[in-house]
Each structure stands twice: as structure tokens, then as C-alpha cells.
Amino acid sequence: MFILVNLKAYPCDPVAVAEAARTVADAHGVRIAVAPQAAHLDRVAATGVETWAQHVAPVDHGSHTGHTLAEAAADAGATGTLLNHSERRLTLADVDGALDAAARADLATVVCANNPEQVAAATALGPDAVAVEPPALIGGDVSVATADPDIVEGAVAAADAIDPDVAVYCGAGVSTGDDLAAAADLGAEGVLLASGVAKADDPKAALEQLVAGV
Numbered sequence: 001m002f003i004l005v006n007l008k009a010y011p012c013d014p015v016a017v018a019e020a021a022r023t024v025a026d027a028h029g030v031r032i033a034v035a036p037q038a039a040h041l042d043r044v045a046a047t048g049v050e051t052w053a054q055h056v057a058p059v060d061h062g063s064h065t066g067h068t069l070a071e072a073a074a075d076a077g078a079t080g081t082l083l084n085h086s087e088r089r090l091t092l093a094d095v096d097g098a099l100d101a102a103a104r105a106d107l108a109t110v111v112c113a114n115n116p117e118q119v120a121a122a123t124a125l126g127p128d129a130v131a132v133e134p135p136a137l138i139g140g141d142v143s144v145a146t147a148d149p150d151i152v153e154g155a156v157a158a159a160d161a162i163d164p165d166v167a168v169y170c171g172a173g174v175s176t177g178d179d180l181a182a183a184a185d186l187g188a189e190g191v192l193l194a195s196g197v198a199k200a201d202d203p204k205a206a207l208e209q210l211v212a213g214v
């Protein structure tokens, strides 16, 4: 299972979380990545943890003030990027353009989606992975795998019908090893989570608890 920790804009110490993630990943042989704010990418990458951008723009070099250029994220140490997160929605055309930008910069990609229908559309665009996240469950205490297992199974089936090579992750409310194990049982190959680690008093302990479910 791949664990992708999105720090969103939470007031946590991105380097401390990154160091905890790298330590837990190394100790348990689990793939854990951290997606900080764009301005923190280089500091997070310097810890040695797998580092992801939260978003890249569907643009190339040029007159694009305020956009996150895929090449700049890669230069700062990112090796992957989220796209179309529920809190950073894009048009379908912009998801497509951002996937092109990520490919240009050699960034792995996870396209987020609300439901199996959107998962199918996202899969058709050819990302490395899709992540199903019901917006109503994001930031809550109940994991998507418990609250809505059908949506995870539906997402896995929808992606598989379009392109079996595209991995399916799930997210929203994931915070424990049991949540991780339940997601795996439903066919997910990874989880996308934020508050369970970024808002934890002890992010390392929260990550240790999570990997117990791998």
C-alpha cells in the first residue's frame, strides 16, 4: 500500500512530518510520500522522503504568473503530483493539460475524483493513479472504506474497466491501520490522507499506527 500524506495548508511543520514519514517508511519498508505546500517542496525533499506536489498547472514555460510549473516542482525535488484534488478542482481539459505538464517534467500523477463515474473519466486521461475521495468525508473521523465501501469498490471496477494499469487509491477520513487494511480489502492500492497525520500531536506515532495496517 502506498501512503500519500497531503499537508494541504495545515499549520504543521512540513520538515518534521517529512522526517517522521521517511523514518517510518524506512523502518517498515512501506512507501510513504509527503505533499507539502509548493514553497516547502525543496525542504521536504531534502529530508529524503518521497515528495509530491499538491498541484501543478496545465502550462508550459512562459507568461503564467502565479501558476505552479511542473518543471519547477520537479526542480524542487517533487517526483509526483496530485491533480484535481477536491479542494483544487480543474476542468477536464485542465486535468488533461496538467497531465501533459507532469509527463513533461517526469512527475508521477494521481488524479482525484469524487465518485466512480469521475474515476472512469480520469482514468481515460492516462494518469498513473486515480484517487476516489467523497468530499463529504474529507477531514472527518470515519474512513471512506468504512462509511462508503461501495464507492471504493465502484472506483476500482470503474478504473479497471477503462485501464487496468491505472492504480486506484482512496481517501477521506483515513487515519488508522484498520482503515488502511479495509481500503486494501476493497481493492485500493494506496491511500490519500491529510488530517490524521498533519493535525496529529505526534505525526510519527500517527504514521506508525497507520503502517500497522499494511
Ligand SMILES: O=C[C@H](O)COP(=O)(O)O
Pocket (backbone or CB within 6 Å): 006, 085, 086, 133, 137, 138, 139, 140, 171, 172, 173, 174, 192, 193, 194, 195, 196
Ligand atoms: O488529500 C487528502 C484528502 O483530502 C483526505 O483528507 P483527510 O485525511 O483529512 O480526510
